[in-house]
Amino acid sequence: MSEEAIQEAKDTFERWLAAFNARDDQGMVAEMHFPHHRLVATKFDSWSTAEEYAAGQRAIDERLVDEGWDHTFLVSMEAVQSSANKVHLVLRQSRRKKDGTEYNGFDTLWVFTKVDGRWGAKLRSSFLTAEAQVYSN
Numbered sequence: 001m002s003e004e005a006i007q008e009a010k011d012t013f014e015r016w017l018a019a020f021n022a023r024d025d026q027g028m029v030a031e032m033h034f035p036h037h038r039l040v041a042t043k044f045d046s047w048s049t050a051e052e053y054a055a056g057q058r059a060i061d062e063r064l065v066d067e068g069w070d071h072t073f074l075v076s077m078e079a080v081q082s083s084a085n086k087v088h089l090v091l092r093q094s095r096r097k098k099d100g101t102e103y104n105g106f107d108t109l110w111v112f113t114k115v116d117g118r119w120g121a122k123l124r125s126s127f128l129t130a131e132a133q134v135y136s137n
Contacts, residue, residue, distance in 0.1 A: 023057075
């Protein structure tokens with residue numbers, strides 16, 4: 001496995017998560033490649049552009065508050081496959097309330113790619129079940 005590529009992918013995800021927790025849609029899209037794809041249960045979502053993804057993120061803010069969300073915590077992150085320009089990371093994430101208690105833990109597979117010299121998240125498959133979802137359709 002490519003240790004340098006793995007570290008770049010991990011760093012990319014950590015920046016994305018910091019932006020997600022700050023509800024910074026521009027920070028999130030800066031760590032992604034488009035089109036971007038997500039598989040939740042059996043539903044496949046795609047966002048063609050950063051603008052389309054960011055617009056959907058703005059819609060999620062209220063639903064996150066409604067479910068009691070304060071932040072998402074990264075429990076674990078493991079590279080399971082890698083090459084010089086693609087890394088698969090298996091993540092365990094935890095949606096938490098302000099007091100730090102978990103109310104929704106979930107596993108996700110993220111695929112990061114290096115395109116034109118820049119690492120970004122290209123697709124993910126999540127087992128997240130929550131009201132605060134963003135769907136492209």
